[in-house]
Each structure stands twice: as C-alpha cells, then as structure tokens.
Amino acid sequence: MHKEARQAFNESFTDARYKAFTGGMDADFPGQLDFRVAETPVFIPAGLKEKMLDASDGIIDAILSPDFREKTDRAVPKDQYVPGESAHTSFLAIDFAICRDANGELVPQLIELQGFPSLFGYQAYLAESFKKHFPIPADFNYAFGLSYESYIEKLKTLILGNEDPEQVILLDIFPEKQKTRIDFVVTEQMLGIKAVCYTRLQRDGRKLYYEKNGRRVQVKRIYNRLIFDELQCYPDLETSYRFTDEVDVTWVGHPNWFFRISKFSMPFLKGSYIPDTRFVSDYEGNYPADLENYVLKPLFSFAGSGVQLHVDAAMLAALSDPENYILQRKVTYEPVIQAPDGLVKCEIRLMYGWPDQAERPELMMGLSRLSRGEMIGVRFNKDFTWVGGSACFFEP
Numbered sequence: 001m002h003k004e005a006r007q008a009f010n011e012s013f014t015d016a017r018y019k020a021f022t023g024g025m026d027a028d029f030p031g032q033l034d035f036r037v038a039e040t041p042v043f044i045p046a047g048l049k050e051k052m053l054d055a056s057d058g059i060i061d062a063i064l065s066p067d068f069r070e071k072t073d074r075a076v077p078k079d080q081y082v083p084g085e086s087a088h089t090s091f092l093a094i095d096f097a098i099c100r101d102a103n104g105e106l107v108p109q110l111i112e113l114q115g116f117p118s119l120f121g122y123q124a125y126l127a128e129s130f131k132k133h134f135p136i137p138a139d140f141n142y143a144f145g146l147s148y149e150s151y152i153e154k155l156k157t158l159i160l161g162n163e164d165p166e167q168v169i170l171l172d173i174f175p176e177k178q179k180t181r182i183d184f185v186v187t188e189q190m191l192g193i194k195a196v197c198y199t200r201l202q203r204d205g206r207k208l209y210y211e212k213n214g215r216r217v218q219v220k221r222i223y224n225r226l227i228f229d230e231l232q233c234y235p236d237l238e239t240s241y242r243f244t245d246e247v248d249v250t251w252v253g254h255p256n257w258f259f260r261i262s263k264f265s266m267p268f269l270k271g272s273y274i275p276d277t278r279f280v281s282d283y284e285g286n287y288p289a290d291l292e293n294y295v296l297k298p299l300f301s302f303a304g305s306g307v308q309l310h311v312d313a314a315m316l317a318a319l320s321d322p323e324n325y326i327l328q329r330k331v332t333y334e335p336v337i338q339a340p341d342g343l344v345k346c347e348i349r350l351m352y353g354w355p356d357q358a359e360r361p362e363l364m365m366g367l368s369r370l371s372r373g374e375m376i377g378v379r380f381n382k383d384f385t386w387v388g389g390s391a392c393f394f395e396p
Contacts (some may be wrong), residue, residue, distance in 0.1 A: 001045055002395055005137050009041075024129060025126075032182040033182050038387055042346055047105075060361060062269050063261060072264060080259075082244060084250075085256045090158065094110070094113045094350045096108035097109045110274045116253060123365050124186075124190075127143075142393050143365055154362075158355055159221075161221060161356075163221045167221065169194055170188070174199075180225075201241040206247050223252045259300075275330070280296070281323040294330060299324045340386075345370070
C-alpha cells in the first residue's frame with residue numbers, strides 16, 4: 001500500500017530469500033509452524049493508519065459506554081458463565097478490511113472484533129524475522145514506537161502481572177495440536193510461561209494446580225487461549241476442573257469477555273468505517289431488499305464457520321433463533337498489495353492490551369492476512385502464493 005516501501009521490497013524479493021526466511025523460523029521452532037506465512041509484510045501508509053486508529057477509538061468508546069455490559073449480558077451463555085469476571089477485557093482485536101471509498105481513497109471497514117488475545121508473541125517474532133531477511137524501511141515500525149525489548153516488557157507486565165512466571169500458564173485444549181502452537185512456544189521463550197492443557201489442570205478446593213517436572217505447581221494467573229467452541233468438540237471430556245467452578249485465579253483475558261466483545265457487539269457500533277450490522281431478529285421479517293449485498297453470520301461460531309455469503313429471505317425466515325445471527329452489509333476488499341503476478345487483498349488486525357487498572361486499552365501490534373480467495377482464510381486460498389498470515393509495518 002505504501003508505494004515506495006512496496007517497490008523496494010518487491011525488487012529485493014527472491015524465492016531463495018523467502019525459503020531462508022521460513023526455514024529460519026522452522027530452525028528456531030522445529031515443527032511448530034502449521035500455517036502459511038505470506039511472502040511479504042504489509043506496509044501501511046500514515047493516512048490509512050490514522051483512519052484505522054480513528055475507527056478503533058470509536059469502537060473503544062462504545063465498549064466503555066455505561067450500558068455496554070448490560071447490552072451484552074445475553075452474549076454470555078448461562079452454562080458457560082465463568083466466575084470472577086474482570087471490569088474490562090484484557091485484550092482487544094479489531095479486524096479491518098482494506099477497501100476504497102467513492103473518492104478512490106483507501107479506507108478501513110470493520111469486519112469483526114474480539115475480546116480475546118491474538119498472536120502477541122509470534123507476531124513480534126515474525127516482524128523481527130522479516131527485518132532479518134528483507135530490507136524494511138528503518139522508520140517503519142510494527143509495535144507503534146516500541147523496540148522489540150520494550151514490547152516484551154509490556155507484554156510481561158500485562159500477562160504476568162506481579163506473579164512468578166511458573167505460576168502463570170497459557171491455557172488451551174491440547175495446545176500441542178493447535179494451529180497457533182508456534183505462538184505458544186514463542187510466548188514461553190519470551191515470558192517463561194508454559195502452555196498447559198485444560199485436561200491437565202487439577203482442582204483442590206478453590207485452588208488450581210498443574211504438574212511440572214514431577215512437582216505440583218499452583219496456578220495463580222491464567223493467560224486464556226481456549227475457545228469454548230473447541231471444548232464442545234470433546235463432549236465426553238472428563239476433567240478435574242471446569243470453567244464454571246469458583247477458583248482463586250486471576251484471568252488475563254477473562255472468558256466472558258470473549259462473548260461480550262465479538263460479533264454480538266457489532267450491532268451496537270456506528271460510524272463511517274463500520275458497515276451496517278443488525279441482529280436478524282431486529283428486522284422482524286422486513287429484510288433489506290438487496291440481500292445480495294449482505295452476509296449472514298452466526299454469533300456463536302468462529303473462524304468463519306457457518307458464514308453465508310449468499311443470502312435470501314427464505315434462508316432468514318427459516319432461522320429458528322434469528323436473535324443469534326447478524327446481517328452485515330458486505331464490503332468490497334480492494335486488491336492493494338502488489339505481488340509479482342497481480343494484486344492481493346488484505347485484512348489488518350489491530351491488537352490491543354488492556355492492563356487491569358488502565359482506563360483504555362493500549363495499541364501494541366498489528367497483524368495482516370493476505371488473500372486472493374472469496375474470503376480471508378486458508379480454505380479459500382489453497383494453491384495460491386503471496387497469501388496467508390503476515391506482519392504489519394506502519395509508516396510513522
């Protein structure tokens with residue numbers, strides 16, 4: 001998107017450099033990289049960055065509104081409510097499609113948002129890897145003015161708090177099998193915390209433990225990376241601890257905020273960078289005449305599951321629970337990344353951390369996903385190059 005930075009990068013690119021780049025990651029963390037890394041980072045010009053920041057500030061204002069929690073109470077399933085909810089989320093991720101407006105200017109359009117951590121460890125490592133193997137403009141930054149070292153210190157403060165790293169865990173279900181497991185091992189290297197499987201937690205009254213080198217270690221703080229949707233894939237799972245139990249732990253990324261800040265909250269957001277979004281139930285059968293310009297999304301499924309790109313009135317009328325679906329006006333991704341063989345679409349995620357006592361979240365990192373398919377995502381981009389997950393470098 002930044003013309004000069006893009007031209008310089010493309011002129012420097014070779015397949016051999018890309019293989020050395022991905023090979024270096026595999027050497028550092030053997031067998032852990034389980035998704036495609038795009039051949040290029042995204043260079044974001046200052047003007048577009050400011051528009052994304054402006055849109056994000058408006059979204060944060062809405063989350064901070066006095067009635068936000070009341071509006072989103074229904075989002076948290078009663079049988080999945082976790083005790084000890086924090087005053088606000090610890091993490092905020094906001095996804096923007098890069099589009100073009102009527103004046104030909106590049107603009108962000110909100111796609112989704114989540115009160116859940118993203119790849120905070122891996123993305124910093126990835127950006128540093130790009131800098132190691134490719135020429136990146138010296139004044140472009142991936143962590144909004146922070147150095148790699150100062151970024152890690154901020155992440156430590158956010159996730160560890162004042163606890164011993166041994167008593168802080170990264171929690172997921174079967175973490176060694178997760179597609180994002182490279183982030184877990186990078187995070188362990190950065191912060192000293194172990195990825196622990198939900199099934200390995202041991203509850204003793206109100207205390208939680210995990211086993212490490214034959215010792216039982218008390219868990220005082222949980223960096224939560226587990227999505228309930230995945231737990232439902234294991235209906236016969238027997239565990240000592242269940243999320244709904246009352247235990248003496250502090251959550252970094254409390255599970256209830258995963259539901260509150262999600263597709264569920266999008267109908268409450270307004271602005272020029274936010275496509276019209278409503279609960280299907282709000283239409284009361286009076287659906288838009290141009291349904292071909294809308295996408296249907298279930299509230300409680302993730303990673304693109306259940307999304308319908310081609311919608312008609314019969315489909316909407318057949319929904320038994322229309323209050324659990326949203327209709328969102330489609331946006332047109334503008335192919336803006338110049339690859340050797342054409343233009344590529346992209347989506348930018350802004351990743352915020354929100355310390356317990358802070359009034360507002362702090363922008364820490366960006367993430368990009370490049371696509372040539374109908375949607376962003378692996379299954380829509382098979383057999384393509386210059387697609388996949390990548391880093392963002394922002395013009396100051």
